[in-house]
Amino acid sequence: MSCRYILIYPQGCDVCNFLSLFLCVAHHDKLLPGWSHFAQFTIAVVNIDPKKSKYSDTLHRFWKKEHDWGWKKFMESKMVDGFIQADTIIFKVQIQVIRFLASSFSSFLTFMIKILTCAKWFYRERVDRPFRCLDRQYRRELVRVYLTNVEQICRRYVEQIKGRLGKLIKDKAKWSSFCNFWSGIGINSRRRMSREKSDSILKTIVKQFFIDKEVTSTLVMDSLHSGLKALEDETKNNKGKGKCDVEEVAITPFVQMEGYTFVLVDDVLLLLERAAIEQPLPPKHVPQNATEDVFGKESCERDERRLTELGRRLIEIFVLANIFSKIEGAYEEAQSLKRQEELIREEEAWMAESEQKAKRASGKEKKSKKKH
Numbered sequence: 001m002s003c004r005y006i007l008i009y010p011q012g013c014d015v016c017n018f019l020s021l022f023l024c025v026a027h028h029d030k031l032l033p034g035w036s037h038f039a040q041f042t043i044a045v046v047n048i049d050p051k052k053s054k055y056s057d058t059l060h061r062f063w064k065k066e067h068d069w070g071w072k073k074f075m076e077s078k079m080v081d082g083f084i085q086a087d088t089i090i091f092k093v094q095i096q097v098i099r100f101l102a103s104s105f106s107s108f109l110t111f112m113i114k115i116l117t118c119a120k121w122f123y124r125e126r127v128d129r130p131f132r133c134l135d136r137q138y139r140r141e142l143v144r145v146y147l148t149n150v151e152q153i154c155r156r157y158v159e160q161i162k163g164r165l166g167k168l169i170k171d172k173a174k175w176s177s178f179c180n181f182w183s184g185i186g187i188n189s190r191r192r193m194s195r196e197k198s199d200s201i202l203k204t205i206v207k208q209f210f211i212d213k214e215v216t217s218t219l220v221m222d223s224l225h226s227g228l229k230a231l232e233d234e235t236k237n238n239k240g241k242g243k244c245d246v247e248e249v250a251i252t253p254f255v256q257m258e259g260y261t262f263v264l265v266d267d268v269l270l271l272l273e274r275a276a277i278e279q280p281l282p283p284k285h286v287p288q289n290a291t292e293d294v295f296g297k298e299s300c301e302r303d304e305r306r307l308t309e310l311g312r313r314l315i316e317i318f319v320l321a322n323i324f325s326k327i328e329g330a331y332e333e334a335q336s337l338k339r340q341e342e343l344i345r346e347e348e349a350w351m352a353e354s355e356q357k358a359k360r361a362s363g364k365e366k367k368s369k370k371k372h
Contacts, residue, residue: 007023018074019045021043021070037063039060043057043070045091048083054083154313161317177331182327182331195264195323198257206221224311227308227314229308251309253316262315264323272320281310
């Protein structure tokens with residue numbers, strides 16, 4: 001991103017008794033029309049005790065009319081303990097430009113799909129994790145604080161799909177009809193409908209789960225990215241089951257990878273029933289004792305594993321839901337055609353009956369005329 005600076009209001013911008021901080025693009029009045037950069041950035045006020053340093057981060061597309069972005073209430077002005085050292089306050093800024101010249105949010109979405117599929121051209125970053133601009137200690141804190149939010153996002157989507165499937169399965173007549181439809185399709189058609197191209201799925205999943213300017217979106221993308229890699233590695237190593245968390249709970253997969261294609265591991269009817277009754281998300285770790293160090297290495301590694309497993313499971317359920325939608329569309333179309341054929345047959349039968357009635361009426365009329 002072009003030259004930038006921090007705009008600091010010690011007593012607040014449009015507020016009182018707060019420190020306001022904004023990241024600004026220098027010489028914004030000279031920016032060319034159409035210029036924009038999408039970036040994630042972190043601003044920190046450093047405390048003598050690193051654990052007490054104040055961090056905030058966000059996502060923003062900088063352009064000519066929105067050349068600065070930040071926080072009016074970054075922290076209270078009276079919070080000075082440990083922040084002022086020798087009459088000096090240290091501000092720390094970390095910036096990651098997501099994509100140069102991203103003229104629209106759709107360009108960013110395309111870029112995120114490249115990240116999820118481990119594109120080698122990812123700008124100046126390793127592909128093992130998309131968002132590396134975050135301070136290591138701060139990222140640990142971010143995961144610790146926001147992991148619950150990521151879980152809620154995943155759980156909300158999974159419960160929505162479970163409810164949709166449960167409603168279908170509880171309707172015995174419709175479920176039986178759906179099963180008969182699926183069983184009546186040729187095996188080659190069933191195989192074709194039980195798979196989906198990864199680029200199509202990833203494009204949809206990024207659009208659904210990346211919310212502009214929402215800080216948890218970066219962790220959700222991290223989760224999806226590491227989950228996709230875990231799914232790929234699982235398939236390459238021919239593992240039948242994944243593991244999750246320290247309890248090493250076995251998880252039976254719904255999906256596997258074949259090249260650039262997601263493929264269901266079993267018949268779709270069995271997987272739909274499983275998804276409707278199972279708890280697809282990994283169980284949450286419960287601390288064994290009150291003294292467990294939430295900042296310790298073991299705790300951080302466990303949180304990262306959980307983030308990966310949430311992403312993997314979310315992708316699997318998303319793939320299953322999309323394949324189900326495709327099959328459901330074919331089923332509804334077949335049912336519609338069936339109803340149309342029934343209506344045509346009923347109409348033909350009614351017309352034939354009407355003709356017969358007309359003939360009988362005509363015959364009676366002729367007989368009546370002969371008698372007279």
